[in-house]
Amino acid sequence: MKKHLLTITSNTEIARNIFEMKLTGPGTATMTVPGQFLHVSVGNNTSKLLRRPLSICDVDLEREEVTLLYRAQGEGTKQLSQKHTGETVDVLGPLGNGFSTESSEDRKKALLIGGGIGVPPLYYLGKKLKDKGIQVTFILGFQSLEASFYIEQFQEIGETIVTTVDGSLGLKGFVTDAMDQPISDEPLIYSVGPAVMLKAVEQKAQGLNGFISLEERMGCGVGACFACVCPTETRQSGYVKICSDGPVFKMGEVVL
Amino acid sequence: MSRLRVSLPGLDMKNPILPASGCFGFGKEYAKWYDLSLLGGITIKAATLEGRFGNPTPRVAETESGMLNAIGLQNPGVKGIIENELPWLEPYNIPILANIAGSTEEEYIEVTKHISASPLVSAVELNISCPNVKEGGIQFGTHYKSAADLTRKVKGVSEKPVYVKLSPNVSNITEMAEAVEDAGADGLSMINTLVGMKLDWRTGQPILANKTGGLSGPAIKPVAIRMIYEVSQKVSLPIIGMGGVSTAEDVLEMMSAGASAVAVGTANFVNPFICPEIIEKLPELLDEIGVEQISEMTGRSFNQWKTPLSSR
Numbered sequence: 001m002k003k004h005l006l007t008i009t010s011n012t013e014i015a016r017n018i019f020e021m022k023l024t025g026p027g028t029a030t031m032t033v034p035g036q037f038l039h040v041s042v043g044n045n046t047s048k049l050l051r052r053p054l055s056i057c058d059v060d061l062e063r064e065e066v067t068l069l070y071r072a073q074g075e076g077t078k079q080l081s082q083k084h085t086g087e088t089v090d091v092l093g094p095l096g097n098g099f100s101t102e103s104s105e106d107r108k109k110a111l112l113i114g115g116g117i118g119v120p121p122l123y124y125l126g127k128k129l130k131d132k133g134i135q136v137t138f139i140l141g142f143q144s145l146e147a148s149f150y151i152e153q154f155q156e157i158g159e160t161i162v163t164t165v166d167g168s169l170g171l172k173g174f175v176t177d178a179m180d181q182p183i184s185d186e187p188l189i190y191s192v193g194p195a196v197m198l199k200a201v202e203q204k205a206q207g208l209n210g211f212i213s214l215e216e217r218m219g220c221g222v223g224a225c226f227a228c229v230c231p232t233e234t235r236q237s238g239y240v241k242i243c244s245d246g247p248v249f250k251m252g253e254v255v256l
Numbered sequence: 257m258s259r260l261r262v263s264l265p266g267l268d269m270k271n272p273i274l275p276a277s278g279c280f281g282f283g284k285e286y287a288k289w290y291d292l293s294l295l296g297g298i299t300i301k302a303a304t305l306e307g308r309f310g311n312p313t314p315r316v317a318e319t320e321s322g323m324l325n326a327i328g329l330q331n332p333g334v335k336g337i338i339e340n341e342l343p344w345l346e347p348y349n350i351p352i353l354a355n356i357a358g359s360t361e362e363e364y365i366e367v368t369k370h371i372s373a374s375p376l377v378s379a380v381e382l383n384i385s386c387p388n389v390k391e392g393g394i395q396f397g398t399h400y401k402s403a404a405d406l407t408r409k410v411k412g413v414s415e416k417p418v419y420v421k422l423s424p425n426v427s428n429i430t431e432m433a434e435a436v437e438d439a440g441a442d443g444l445s446m447i448n449t450l451v452g453m454k455l456d457w458r459t460g461q462p463i464l465a466n467k468t469g470g471l472s473g474p475a476i477k478p479v480a481i482r483m484i485y486e487v488s489q490k491v492s493l494p495i496i497g498m499g500g501v502s503t504a505e506d507v508l509e510m511m512s513a514g515a516s517a518v519a520v521g522t523a524n525f526v527n528p529f530i531c532p533e534i535i536e537k538l539p540e541l542l543d544e545i546g547v548e549q550i551s552e553m554t555g556r557s558f559n560q561w562k563t564p565l566s567s568r
Binding site: 003051218229239 | 289307317325502525
């Protein structure tokens with residue numbers, strides 16, 4: 001595990017309060033697994049101490065460039081959004097266990113379901129799955145048209161169904177509303193978003209196998225502080241640490 | 257290296273730096289980042305008699321220059337710690353300070369008996385100041401008679417020196433320190449976190465599922481300095497200082513206030529390499545002020561110095 005000082009090559013608002021930050025540096029060479037995250041230091045002073053766990057959205061190994069998408073919601077991420085090209089960002093990582101794309105080799109199809117700021121890691125994952133010859137379909141849920149992002153980029157990888165809560169883009173409703181049509185050919189499910197969404201996805205996808213990635217406020221990001229635990233009935237300890245055991249788990253492995 | 261050596265009851269440390277309890281797990285995670293044998297010692301996460309799951313999430317919230325936590329003493333229980341966690345630390349050959357907690361006096365006593373009997377444990381840190389559990393913890397640390405009673409009982413069964421970790425959430429921490437000194441404590445750890453709270457202004461709801469949590473980080477350092485300064489002049493016990501320490505300068509400030517060793521907590525989350533980085537920088541700072549042995553720094557704020565250090 002490493003600490004890297006990466007240089008910002010761009011940091012732009014691509015949807016309402018959603019920023020795309022591209023960072024370059026030699027450390028990007030290790031960022032090859034989708035679903036892993038970087039623990040990002042947002043400020044240059046001691047006012048905002050804690051790092052923010054931001055999942056890897058894309059990596060260009062040749063250009064040594066990693067892309068992070070984040071929502072500037074609180075003061076810390078707002079400070080991050082004000083950083084300029086050429087400034088450096090201190091990151092730890094890649095951290096956590098990402099999505100296994102190996103286990104999906106015997107599958108022909110994958111259904112990737114993301115909500116809000118859970119959408120970004122599905123981009124890197126979708127690209128990796130497509131590279132393995134898997135037919136990828138996305139269901140992406142947003143609040144509204146103006147909060148939506150990366151639709152065209154996802155469409156380049158595979159069929160992309162969009163839902164919005166207010167109906168301003170795609171289907172009106174939640175990602176699970178787009179799962180109402182019968183799911184054919186038993187695709188492997190990959191889902192990222194808030195726990196309430198993941199729970200609904202697990203219910204809709206009953207009988208199918210797949211993986212989910214959890215979001216939680218984190219402290220250390222490396223498994224030492226026990227801030228981001230989640231109950232499970234599948235381990236003797238009764239819990240998993242989201243940062244170091246996850247953030248990716250098999251569907252049904254944790255109690256949502 | 258010997259200029260950084262400090263010696264406290266049960267803790268012969270090659271430098272005064274150790275991670276604070278709860279901020280370093282049982283060491284495994286940070287061993288992936290650096291060689292733990294660089295540390296002066298290690299304080300392991302609180303042990304209770306049975307395993308505990310802790311509080312619901314969210315368990316942390318950031319605040320200005322600090323953070324709130326309400327983990328709730330999650331741990332695998334004292335037997336699990338002795339069997340699975342301690343042996344793993346043995347090769348690093350550094351003193352282990354074992355933090356112990358409980359809901360009742362009996363639980364503290366049982367945990368102390370078990371863990372202090374381990375040859376790998378150098379000393380025990382009696383946690384009577386955790387603000388995040390409903391029973392035990394802070395209730396023993398805010399009334400000096402119950403703190404003294406518990407200290408006496410734990411001391412009676414402990415095979416190792418006992419450090420009492422004091423809460424800042426009291427009206428008079430000096431009285432508390434004097435009470436546990438009289439009860440036989442071998443040292444003090446101070447300070448634990450300050451009870452705080454953060455609300456989401458949009459919803460009006462607390463960020464932490466536990467509603468309140470313990471405030472740590474640089475925001476509380478001035479409180480820690482003041483309390484160590486006052487207590488160290490009233491008691492003769494060595495003090496492991498802690499509370500917002502993030503730099504080598506902070507370490508020397510805290511030792512000047514009266515600490516003999518210094519624990520680093522929240523700063524580990526900001527920078528996993530913070531402890532070895534601080535240790536590496538200390539000699540340079542000592543050179544700057546012309547101090548040979550770091551142990552000379554303890555109580556510098558109120559001690560009479562034969563030669564004024566700052567004039568060199």
